[in-house]
Amino acid sequence: MQQQLTNLSDKELISRARKQLDREAEGVLMDRYSHLLVAITIPYLNSQPNLDPNVVFPALLQRLSASLKTQTIYKVNEWLLHIQKGYIGKPEKNTPFYPSRDGRDLLHIENMVDKAATNIIDRQDLIVRLEQALQRLSADDNALITQFYLENKSFADLTAATGLSREKLRSQLKAAKGKLAKLFMNQGYVK
Amino acid sequence: MLSNKPNNDKVLKIFSAIRCLSRDQLPRYMEGRLTDVERHLVEQHLTDCDLCYDALNALEKEEGTERYQDFTNKLQRYVQNSIQPVSHVQKVAQYTRKEKNKEHMLTYFWIVAFIGLGIGSVYVLRGHMRNQPSVRIMAASLPKKDSVEEQVATGVPLVTAAQNDPVPAPAPATTAAGTAAKPVATPAHVDSAALKRAAALKAQQKKAAADSIRKQTLLQKQADSLKKDAADKAAAQAKEEEKKPEPKPEQKPEQKPKEKEQAPPPEPVKKETSPTAVNSDEYLYKAAMVYQQQGNLNEAIDRYKRIESVSSGKYVEMARYQLAICYRSKGQGGKARRMFREVIRMNGSLKNAAQQALDSM
Incomplete structure (x- = not known):
């Protein structure tokens, strides 16, 4: 059972945990993200000695489990980060998680790309529209995206070429991708 | 491209x-x-x-990944531990619930089955009791024999007393009027009238079916007439005493009115007491008829059964026929049919009537 569940996607695990009250599915999901949860919590444990890992992690898991049953979760990583930040920032308050508009745009395009993988006509159409959106992007962003995604250049290569820090480079790339997504979506609306 | x-x-x-x-x-x-x-x-x-x-x-x-690895291991173990027992407990609970449900269904099934069996057996038993041979009922009714006869005897005496006068009369009212008016004319007719009545009575006996209403009214009339009779007698005696000088012509008319008044009752009564009245079978049969006509069917059935078992000849057939009628009016169609069939089998005088009754059922 455990073995079968680990092969399922996040979405499937969430729906199982919700509809069938399947604690095992929930456990597999938590297990899948536990190392990331630990990694992002370690700095807080270091900086705040009053935080006990034996208390923090179970409490975090409980909170995640509670919100898993009630909230809309498009992307587990965003949701997890939000809950963790909320817990560390204000342990007494339970801040609900709302996926961002940009996040939903990205998710929408990702789903379209996913579906197009098996449909050649859709795929051709999608490629044409994406290239059109890419053309309308500003020259800098266009160059960045082309280099990173299409020419397979690593962070290290790009930082060396542009002289930007990795942090900066990443945020620029993220912003450019966001703009591209928005252009693509608007293009879709205009059509 | x-x-x-x-x-x-x-x-x-x-x-x-x-x-x-x-x-x-x-x-x-x-x-x-x-x-x-x-x-x-x-x-x-x-x-x-x-x-x-x-x-x-x-x-x-971080300086090293030891802490990361350590915490991750612990957290994963924690998750595993908190999930496994729960899921195991859940599974066990589900299993036990299923088993319980099965058991519940089984118990329901058996309860329903037993109730059904119980109802069925009661039904069958009742049917059996109803269709049991008459031996038991007869045995139960036998000890009553004497009392029944007593009843019959006590019920009849009035009648028998009145019957001793063979003289008939059309109706008490007319006789009362006629006593004074036609004293002399009557005596001559007496014998012929008596003969006629005897013939009529015999015919009626053969019919064997007497209307209860008529009987009752006649019985009542008889009682009334007896009273009147007594009153008339008293009056007549008074008259007699007054008119003693000429007794013969007077006495005759006197006696005749009496006879005339007493006459109405004899009609039904004679059936019972007429020459054949000696026969106890007929006695029993009449008594049963009375019960039947009064609506006391169970009593009537008892009587008829006794006649059936004790007596012989045409009374058995008649009793069976009446039994069948009693059963039919009680709503026990099966028994009634059986009785009718027996009557038909006996091939007697009531065969046709029984056949008709059977066909119409």
Whole structure:
């Protein structure tokens, strides 16, 4: 059972945990993200000695489990980060998680790309529209995206070429991708 | 076109979803122990995923990965431990619930089955009791024999007393009027009238079916007439005493009115007491008829059964016929039919009547 569940996607695990009250599915999901949860919590444990890992992690898991049953979760990583930040920032308050508009745009395009993988006509159409959106992007962003995604250049290569820090480079790339997504979506609306 | 294709596919790559970094991918990426393709994928994901990028930054600031590994192990164990027992308990609970449900269904089934069996057996038993041979009922009714006869005897005496006068009369009212008016004319007719009546009575006996209403009214009339008779007698005696000088002509008319008055009752009564009245079978039969006509069917049935078992000849047939009628009016069609059939089998005088009754049932 455990073995079968680990092969399922996040979405499937969430729906199982919700509809069938399947604690095992929930456990597999938590297990899948536990190392990331630990990694992002370690700095807080270091900086705040009053935080006990034996208390923090179970409490975090409980909170995640509670919100898993009630909230809309498009992307587990965003949701997890939000809950963790909320817990560390204000342990007494339970801040609900709302996926961002940009996040939903990205998710929408990702789903379209996913579906197009098996449909050649859709795929051709999608490629044409994406290239059109890419053309309308500003020259800098266009160059960045082309280099990173299409020419397979690593962070290290790009930082060396542009002289930007990795942090900066990443945020620029993220912003450019966001703009591209928005252009693509608007293009879709205009059509 | 062909040269474009790989480039085209790469455009889609911008928006392809990539899973978060796995537990050992993170340290390997930090140490640069990834292939170019894998590294590129990780970096693509890192651009989008804040969680993974935060985790990467946090780990890079740590001196070693021991703590990360340690905590991760502990957390995973914790998750496993908290999930496993629950799921096991859940499974056990589900299983026991299923079993209980099965047991409940079984008990319901058996309860329903037993109730059904009980109802069925009661029904069958009742049917059996109803259809039991008459032996028991007869045995129960036998001890009553004497009392029945007594009843019959006590019920009849009035009648028998009145019957001793063979003289008939059309109706008490007319006789009362006629006593004074035609004293002399009557005596001559007496004998012929008596003969006629005897013939009529015999005919009626053969019919064997007497109307209860008529009987009752006649009985009543008889009682009335007896009273009147007594009153008339008293009056007549008074008259007699007054008119003693000429007794013969007077006495005759006197006696005749009496006879006339007494006459009405004899009609029904004679059936019972007429020459054949000696026969106890007929006696019993009449008594049963009276009960039947009074509506006391059970009593009547008892009597008829006794006649059937004790007597012989045409009374058995008649009794059976009446039994069948009693059963029919009680609503016991099966028994009634059986009786009618027996009557038919006896091939007697009532065969046709029984056949008709059977056909109409």
